[in-house]
Amino acid sequence: MMVTAATGASKEACMCKGFGSTLSGAALQWFVSLPNKSISSFADLVNAFNQQFASSRRTLKQPSDLYRIVQEIGESIKDYVTRFNTEKVAIRGCDTSIAINAFRQGLDKDSDLYKELTMHPCERFEEVQQRTTATLRLEEDILSRKGTITFDRTSRKIPTEKKEEKTKPYSRPNIRKVAEKLQQGEDSKYLPRLAEYRFNTGMEGLLKALRELGDQVRWPKPPTKDRPNNDLDRSK
Template identity: 85%
Template sequence: MATLDSYADSPFTDAIAAVAFPKGFSVPTITLFDGTTDPCDHISQYKQKMMVSASARVSKEACMCKGFGSTLSEAALQWFVSLPNKSISSFADLVNAFNQQFASSRRTPKQPSDLYRIVQEIGESIKDYVTRFNTEKVAIRDCDTSTAINAFSQGLDKESDLYKELTMHPCERFEEVQQRATTALRLEEDILSRKGAVTFNRTSRKAPTEKKDKRAKPYSRPNIIKVA
């Protein structure tokens, strides 16, 4: 049951709770965490936003702690307000408790071997394939170069010139793969643009039409046969 002074309850120790937000400071706006998404992603986004905030160094820790509650909603917010009084003495304590509470919502970390599942689809451009591959690669921590190179090459269309080139002349660095892919992409786009230009020229040509003689013709009286 709530007491008359329950509004003053705080999950933070006095060293944090007593610190006021600096003048003009406001918690950056980020997507609210409701307990269903990855908590690590939320922490990373929050820390990045707060890193560029205008809070003074002496109040940074307190601001990090006291501002965190405003980024939560629904089940996550209920968890935050139910934390025991004075149980959090640092932002590290808050992060540990937060991650432990919502551990079941964490995504399964992707492994380098998952890159072999990315395959260039029929009719997919090199540009789209490279974009999909890079998106997945960035999400993998400590992805070794050899795995990335092999997975990229194996995922390409086996009939493509890029696949043949990477097979005959393997790369040692993934940056080299990116450079060759960029060259192949430019060639692909150039071919497509040329085809488009040819198609446009062909469709824009109109078949010749017969010109009608608009000059006035002399009047000719029709033959009328009279019946006797």
């Protein structure tokens, strides 16, 4: 627009008409809906635009806004430093003393870094960053040590945790020894009861599974019966 030969009122008209080509969205819709003959100069157009979209203007952050940044409960120093530095960079010409004081005030009052900065004040923000880096190294070292196995200095052995005693699975008795004991007339309580096998199915399902095995399994011969069938314990 500046290099055109238009002068006077024609230049103002060209600038007002060309302004619409730089807009989009809601701003372009506002420009198109302007009443006829409501704009007499480019200055009027600028004033109307600023008045319409004043609420969309980004407010410049002030150094005092750093006092709003506070370390939250459970937040690590590393995350707090990251948030603080992000806000500090966005402020142009931030005062060093304000930044140092705001950083210290935002720390957890029970933290070692807050006590260090309070007892030994810093004149430059670079010193604060150096002390913060040292604190972060100590914090990361403590966290890493919690995840490693500690050794007993006296025995030099790794402490082992007591394992929970697990129930031993049932071991099947030797069928030959069982037959010999039965032949000798000893008590038949040597045989385990059916409930001790902990089957997940009933008697019908168990018999069906045994029949399906067929000749795949070599079944041992049952011991000789010295008792009638009516006296046998069918739970074994």
